[in-house]
Amino acid sequence: MQLLSAYLKNHDTDNELVELIDILMVACKEIALQLREGALAGIHGTTSDTNVQGETQKKLDVISNDILKEVLLDNRLVRGVASEEEDEPVFGNPEGRFLVTFDPLDGSSNIDVNVSVGTIFSILEVPETGTPDSVDLFLQPGRKQVAAGYVLYGPSAVLALTTGHGVNMFTLAHTGDFLLTREQVSVPETTKEFAINMSNQRHWEPAMRNYVDDLLAGAEGPRGKNYNMRWIASMVAEVHRVLTRGGIFTYPWDSRDPKKPGKLRLMYEGNPMSMLIEQAGGLSTTCYQNIMDIQPAHIHQRVAVALGSREEVETAMQYHQDTP
Ligand code: AHM
Ligand code: MG
Numbered sequence: 001m002q003l004l005s006a007y008l009k010n011h012d013t014d015n016e017l018v019e020l021i022d023i024l025m026v027a028c029k030e031i032a033l034q035l036r037e038g039a040l041a042g043i044h045g046t047t048s049d050t051n052v053q054g055e056t057q058k059k060l061d062v063i064s065n066d067i068l069k070e071v072l073l074d075n076r077l078v079r080g081v082a083s084e085e086e087d088e089p090v091f092g093n094p095e096g097r098f099l100v101t102f103d104p105l106d107g108s109s110n111i112d113v114n115v116s117v118g119t120i121f122s123i124l125e126v127p128e129t130g131t132p133d134s135v136d137l138f139l140q141p142g143r144k145q146v147a148a149g150y151v152l153y154g155p156s157a158v159l160a161l162t163t164g165h166g167v168n169m170f171t172l173a174h175t176g177d178f179l180l181t182r183e184q185v186s187v188p189e190t191t192k193e194f195a196i197n198m199s200n201q202r203h204w205e206p207a208m209r210n211y212v213d214d215l216l217a218g219a220e221g222p223r224g225k226n227y228n229m230r231w232i233a234s235m236v237a238e239v240h241r242v243l244t245r246g247g248i249f250t251y252p253w254d255s256r257d258p259k260k261p262g263k264l265r266l267m268y269e270g271n272p273m274s275m276l277i278e279q280a281g282g283l284s285t286t287c288y289q290n291i292m293d294i295q296p297a298h299i300h301q302r303v304a305v306a307l308g309s310r311e312e313v314e315t316a317m318q319y320h321q322d323t324p
Contacts, residue, residue, distance in 0.1 A: 242307065283314065
């Protein structure tokens with residue numbers, strides 16, 4: 001089985017990008033270790049702080065954020081990082097070539113109940129040399145990502161990675177190495193499985209309500225087949241399932257906070273997951289437009305997400321075009 005860095009080098013990945021991905025994995029291995037210890041490491045529960053988005057921070061959110069920041073900013077290749085858990089980007093080497101955005105521990109409401117969580121990351125290049133440190137460096141559409149991925153901390157720790165040449169998966173071995181376990185992952189075009197937080201149904205747009213009603217109607221309804229539903233409340237685990245056996249995962253716009261276009265964040269969740277899904281042949285949209293075409297206005301911007309099996313996502317989009 002091939003080592004992550006050897007695989008990437010054999011597949012024409014730029015040496016500096018390989019080095020950066022290796023460094024990122026040093027941080028993720030440390031997070032995986034902390035998670036494995038669980039209550040033994042005293043990592044359960046919350047801190048007394050809230051993040052920039054007003055959410056209570058879990059202890060491990062903070063620990064994971066610190067690990068990633070420390071490891072990345074220590075590397076000469078990194079110009080700066082932006083994190084879901086930080087108000088502003090943090091800058092490193094002024095000559096660094098890359099910018100990294102991350103959700104250090106996605107799905108963190110699952111930590112205390114010992115259910116899968118993950119780290120999501122996106123790598124961008126500094127647009128022009130000589131530009132001063134500022135948040136503007138990061139405000140690039142998802143199409144500009146040079147790599148994206150996640151590490152799912154589940155029964156095993158799995159890295160799903162794209163550098164723009166398909167999606168590959170690597171499993172963390174007891175030796176501490178990530179080894180190639182799935183090559184050129186492809187999302188099935190059709191599906192009979194959907195994932196949405198149904199408890200928000202009353203807040204959705206009519207188009208989303210109609211779409212989900214028709215899924216629930218099963219074989220007797222307009223979709224003509226029986227659908228299964230899953231909700232793990234951990235986007236990394238949901239996307240991993242979609243990459244593994246297809247499906248549609250959606251966190252749509254809802255009316256609870258009309259100013260926010262969705263719950264998930266464009267730069268830490270929407271863009272990297274969209275790159276993975278598209279590179280595996282799937283589709284990732286807001287139900288109106290392709291997520292990676294959005295020009296971000298600020299780093300903590302939210303986005304509505306519907307991603308997964310191409311035909312199913314196209315159908316969901318069609319409901320949004322057809323419903324006034
Ligand atoms: P987080 O980054 O604060 O963990 O929030 C993102 C998570 C996603 O992983 C998941 O899809 C969603 O929030 C779950 O939301 P809900 O609490 O509505 O089930
Ligand atoms: Mg989070």
